[in-house]
Amino acid sequence: xxxxxxxxxxxxxxxxxxxxxxxxxxxxxxxxxxxxxxxxxxxxxxxxxxxxxxxxxxxxxxxxxxxxxxxxxxxxxxxxxxxxxxxxxxxxxxxxxxxxxxxxxxxxxxxxxxxxxxxxxxxxxxxxxxxxxxxxxxxxxxxxxxxxxxxxxxxxxxxxxxxxxxxxxxxxxxxxxxxxxxxxxxxxxxxxxxxxxxxxxxxxxxxxxxxxxxxxxxxxxxxxxxxxxxxxxxxxxxxxxxxxxxxxxxxxxxxxxxxxxxxxxxxxxxxxxxxxxxxxxxxxxxxxxxxxxxxxxxxxxxxxxxxxxxxxxxxxxxx
Numbered sequence: 031x032x033x034x035x036x037x038x039x040x041x042x043x044x045x046x047x048x049x050x051x052x053x054x055x056x057x058x059x060x061x062x063x064x065x066x067x068x069x070x071x072x073x074x075x076x077x078x079x080x081x082x083x084x085x086x087x088x089x090x091x092x093x094x095x096x097x098x099x100x101x102x103x104x105x106x107x108x109x110x111x112x113x114x115x116x117x118x119x120x121x122x123x124x125x126x127x128x129x130x131x132x133x134x135x136x137x138x139x140x141x142x143x144x145x146x147x148x149x150x151x152x153x154x155x156x157x158x159x160x161x162x163x164x165x166x167x168x169x170x171x172x173x174x175x176x177x178x179x180x181x182x183x184x185x186x187x188x189x190x191x192x193x194x195x196x197x198x199x200x201x202x203x204x205x206x207x208x209x210x211x212x213x214x215x216x217x218x219x220x221x222x223x224x225x226x227x228x229x230x231x232x233x234x235x236x237x238x239x240x241x242x243x244x245x246x247x248x249x250x251x252x253x254x255x256x257x258x259x260x261x262x263x264x265x266x267x268x269x270x271x272x273x274x275x276x277x278x279x280x281x282x283x284x285x286x287x288x289x290x291x292x293x294x295x296x297x298x299x300x301x302x303x304x305x306x307x308x309x310x311x312x313x314x315x316x317x318x319x320x321x322x323x324x325x326x327x328x329x330x331x332x333x334x335x336x337x338x339x340x341x342x343x344x345x346x347x348x349x
Contacts, residue, residue: 091287093279093294095342096224096231096264102284110279111286117274118267118293127300131269132262134211139305142208146201146307157188166207170195173203198251202240205258206233212262220277221268232261234344238337239330248329252310256330257337259305263298270297295323 094102107115121127129136161167167188174191175184185191192200213229215221236257243253267290271279279290299318306312314330321327323335 091282091284091291092231092338092342093287093290094282095345096227097279097282098227099280099282102282102287105283107283107286107289108281110276111283111290114271114276114279115286115289115293117271117276118290118297121266121270122293122296122300127266127297131266131273132212132301133269134214135262135301135305138208138211139307142205143305143307145204145208153189153192156192160192161188163207166204169203169207170200173199198240198249198254201251202236202254205255206236209258212259212265215265215268220272220279221265224264224268228261228264230345231341232258235260235334235337235341238341238344239333242337243330243333246329246333248333249308249310252308252314252330253333253337255307255311256314256334257341259302259311260295260298260334262301263294263296266297266301267294292322296320 090101094100121131160170170188170191171185173179174194179194182194185194195203210229213225213232215225236254239257240250240254244250279286295318299315299320302311302315303319305315310330314328317326317328317331321331323331326332326335
């Protein structure tokens with residue numbers, strides 16, 4: 031990320047998460063000795079962890095919201111849920127995830143890393159390059175002109191927008207545009223059923239995670255990445271079920287939905303194992319392969335956990 035650092039090296043870090051409502055305080059989950067042992071769990075120093083505060087009551091499982099399935103039942107696991115969990119556990123037991131379970135990642139993640147690591151680009155050249163990508167140019171202008179930056183006045187051009195966003199703001203704009211294809215799906219699939227809500231959730235979670243991380247003194251961009259890419263585990267999960275012939279998960283039980291959600295977290299870790307976008311993100315992904323989110327020790331896991339409540343509140347308020 032050399033060119034970004036050189037370009038904005040004398041400026042304070044850009045504000046994270048424009049247009050997002052204020053995030054709740056970070057809550058450290060209760061430790062789970064059985065789940066949080068191992069080298070991945072020790073990847074983050076305790077001194078970097080945000081302070082613990084009371085946790086808001088949990089809402090319905092995310093899977094129920096993604097599939098618009100309503101409230102889960104309190105019954106035992108259904109046969110469909112058992113079948114789904116068996117499929118997912120077989121996938122997790124493989125040495126590496128099949129590439130077809132997250133088909134666009136092989137293109138978009140290296141593209142993101144390349145864009146973030148370009149060097150020695152002055153603002154004028156950077157604006158010219160961004161201007162050649164209509165989607166990226168529109169996102170940079172949208173973010174720079176959002177209500178979060180309203181006090182700075184209207185944006186005149188891309189160069190001004192780039193200067194206004196600063197390092198982290200520009201990184202977030204690039205990431206949002208480059209990574210969005212991860213959440214697109216073919217019509218008629220189980221993945222497509224959840225895709226619109228999955229992107230809405232990832233987009234909101236990224237903004238809230240960035241804000242929670244910033245308030246905790248952590249990298250807002252790492253928080254943003256964690257929120258934006260974490261739902262990639264769901265994309266892998268739905269593709270795996272579709273590939274195995276599981277076309278529906280209804281009806282959902284509370285136990286089954288929570289168990290499937292835990293597999294989505296582990297699948298994110300497996301998928302992101304090779305995505306060395308930043309050191310903090312890479313360490314978080316490594317821990318996610320084996321440690322449940324609620325038991326995780328890495329600061330980004332704690333950030334992500336804390337951001338989930340306000341994220342869902344925003345989505346519920348928006349209908």
